[in-house]
Amino acid sequence: MQDVTSKDREPAAAGDDDCAGPAARLLMVDDDTVHRMIVVNVAAKTGYAVDQAADVQAASACIRDNSYDCILLDLKLGTQSGVELLTQLHEQGCEAPIIIISSAVAAARAEVMRLARLYALNVSDMPKPINLPMLRARLTEIRTGATADA
Secondary structure (H helix, E strand, O other), X not given: OOHHHOOOOEOOOOOXXXXXXXXXXXXXXXXXXHHHHHHHHHXXXXXXEEEEEOOHHHHHHHHHHOOOOEXXXXXXXXXXXXXXXXXXXXXXXXXXXXXXXXXXXXXXXXXXXXXXXXXXXXXXEXXXXXXXXXXXXXXXXXXXXXXXXX
């Protein structure tokens, strides 16, 4: 696999209402190229400069070399698991919000959420297929520091 360590920056979309102020940084970790492209587009339109990683090694390099305002993480990364990255984020003292976006069964996602909370990580989760309006609202909330109350 040649494209597994892809790291591209997607600039915030000019003129988008949600893009006031400087771009926040987001890391998107998913081995599914199409899903990554869709989510990167939403994040960029919401005011984020986006780095992408398709596997644990590429994501590890990104978090070692950069600081992020938000991390989107799939749990199933080919033969690896996003749990490995959660452990690294804990060891590095990550304070950025982490959104787990996964098609894993609810029980598996709940177990990962418990682990992340034991690690004192700021995590939430969204099942795949992703609800794009909900993702956009959550990313806007994180970027602006606002809370979305229904």
